[in-house]
Amino acid sequence: MNEHKIRLLMMTLILIGVFLILTGIYFIAFTDTATTEGTTGIFKITGLIAGGLFLSVPAKIYLTLQLMKYNDEKVRAANIFPNNSANGTHTDED
Numbered sequence: 001m002n003e004h005k006i007r008l009l010m011m012t013l014i015l016i017g018v019f020l021i022l023t024g025i026y027f028i029a030f031t032d033t034a035t036t037e038g039t040t041g042i043f044k045i046t047g048l049i050a051g052g053l054f055l056s057v058p059a060k061i062y063l064t065l066q067l068m069k070y071n072d073e074k075v076r077a078a079n080i081f082p083n084n085s086a087n088g089t090h091t092d093e094d
Contacts, residue, residue: 007066010059017056024048 001009024045027033033041 003066007063010062013059014056014063017052017054017059020048020052020055022052024052 024047027041027045027048034045035041037044
């Protein structure tokens with residue numbers, strides 16, 4: 001897989017994870033699932049939230065690392081090709 005497809009997959013996993021988390025929060029806040037089904041309902045709701053976290057957190061970590069890698073490459077490129085001030089042609093306008 002190339003970089004673009006992996007990035008798209010990770011963004012999709014984040015969206016699915018957030019959807020699962022929001023669905024779990026919806027069940028907690030707006031339904032009586034936790035009270036009517038007892039511990040089974042609580043386990044279903046926590047399963048939704050945990051599944052959402054399981055999908056979204058690793059994808060966020062991966063995308064953060066890719067962003068840091070991109071930033072490091074950008075800084076390295078800026079250090080390879082410095083401005084005119086590095087070769088002594090910079091003039092102060094004091």
